[in-house]
Amino acid sequence: MTEQTLSGKTAFVSGSGQNIGRAIALRLAGMGCNVVVNGSSDAESCRETARMVEQAGAQALVVMGDVGDAAAVDNMAAEALERFGTVDILVNNAARRPHKPFLEMTDADWDAVVDVALTAPFRTARAFLPGMVEKGWGRIINFAGMKAMRGYFEGAPISAAKHGVWGLTKALSTEFAPKGVTANVISPGQIRKETATEDDPKRTASIPAGVMGRPGDIAATAAFLASPEAGFITGQMIAVNGGEET
Template identity: 40%
Template sequence: MTEQTTGVALVTGATRNIGRSIAVGLAEDGYDILMMARTKGEGSDRTIEEVERRGRRALLWTADVRDQDAVLAGVDRGREELGPLSVLVNNAAVRRERDFLDIDRMDWDEVVDVVLGGAFVCSQAALPDMVERGWGRIVNIAGVTGQTGAARRAHVVTAKAGIVGLTKALAHEYAASGVTVNAVSPGLIDTVRDHVPEPHRGKNVPVGRTGGVTEVAAAVRYLVGADAGFVTGQTLNVNGGIHMV
């Protein structure tokens, strides 16, 4: 199998927090970045600037990752302007808190469809390029509550647990095609939030601090790199020891 460490990377939810750090980190590693976000805002411009400052090209495509036609159109545009996809990072997510009996079907569907359905849609869009070239990397961003469970987050926990299952299924199916599929599961990460979710309050992290977005990005960069070619179907935990398996 031919190893490569550059190409085009699609990063969903790339305009802020962990997604931005991943996009910038992959740019530092030589990738052009196809950014996918639901809306264009100040974060989009900042991410593009940071990618271009590292000498790489960046293209923003605004789309809801649940919309298969919009995602396919974005991948087609990225292929035309940047080239075929080598890497996909499924990072888009909706994280909400609500008592289980207060979650209505609309809440449930939105969270599960963005996190898990979006990963399904984007993986189907990206895999043909990878299979054709005989090389590819998919990294799915999971989450520690998907492993531990959490009160008031049944929809989020279910979606994130499903991400780990999807990771293993695709790893089995595409290993022989030269495509590795792994997950990164962040713990308590210092990000810009509207509020601090309940599962993130009062936690005793063994390392004594919250994590940084660049530490999550570093895990993604490792899994994308040539040195991780023998790693597939795994979940790499970046959680400061708050959950150990």
Template identity: 45%
Template sequence: MQRNGEGDRMLSGQVALVTGGVRRIGRAIALALAGAGADVVINARSSAEEAGAVCKEIEALGARAAVHLADVTDEDQVTRMRDEVLDRFGRLDILVNNAAIRQEAALTEMSLAEWRGVLSVILDGAFLTSRAFLPAMAGQGYGRIINIGGVSSHTGASRRAHVAAAKAGIEGFTRALAVEFAGCGVTANCVVPGKIGGKRSATSGESFSLHGHELRPIVGREGRPEDVAAMVLTLCGPAGGFITGQSLHVNGGLFLT
């Protein structure tokens, strides 16, 4: 297997799984990895038609593709997904935990079910998928885990307490993974998108603000899903081998660390 190749096919021979991989950032990441030579498994909870369309795009890039419909908050479904991926491809090199719910609700009107629902998809999902695949990664002595964070966990955001809390948690989880599996050839990093343009889901909201003022990227444009995918690709390629336990912001200067 080529792990350290150069050029456009630097991930040739590797296998990736992208949760929430059918739209926007997830889709862009899946296509970027496929374009670099990786075979890609698209996970979605129920969007079979959209997932199939992304698979066709991946195959057009010369990579193998597969769809696995699974709720990442369900332990049994994640276990079955792991078994099917490893049975079909024999390995997993890259895990991108992108699945999320980005709802909006005023804190005083937020139900406990809404709170737990957001945290479950983002945190429980990343925990279950990472726990499922890390033994295989550690056994082969190589792996890349990329968790997708959110800038609201750094700036705060009105009506997004559940999202901000979950995304802050995913950064702590990332650092814990990095330390625990450093000796196994596995790196773990968190990519933190800023304001990404394009069509949003009905629950995503229009924007977020800091102290009542809308935040805008200083570069003069909103981000694109491909901007986030480019960072993920860097971390998965040879150039990312010495980067682990980090939160890398892709936000056009919207938030300066």
């Protein structure tokens, strides 16, 4: 999908310094969309994503900050809105996936995951929805994950947060569909990092397609959900996993 169908629109893509987030940022830029690039720590990777967005002919803004921090979200949203006026497409891609046995988990361990995976999508949606509603057009794309929806081994806060994101997305889709805003979830399967040179045979054995996915596979799905053609799709979870059971 390379047509300039998103010309004049702006996307905020959290966790877009590399891998899936970067692929989404570049795919949207190729459709004419300006991109707010976000990362929590690796500023150089985010700047590289921004350079690639600009090479694609779109405008880019880098906003560094942890989306799990309320003040950081407020500051980044204000900077994005000051630069572009509105954010029309919100992609909540950032995640934190530590592994720890449940009985060893502290409140801080739990909060660190839930703040990024669930509370951040609430805060970013709250920040950008007013502009979407005013325009009568908007897209919210959240993320789950095949393992999280199954029940992540030694990852209770991940599974809990991602199920919560699914509920949040359903609620947003119901409330804001009449106002021209869609809200959907992408649930990736086993995706190979952009730096990997080959698939892991142990991982492909359970995938009917016989290969791991690529960041571009997720980006293509996000690009479709962000496009004008997807205006009648809302409140859905789309699995991108090569046929693996969810």
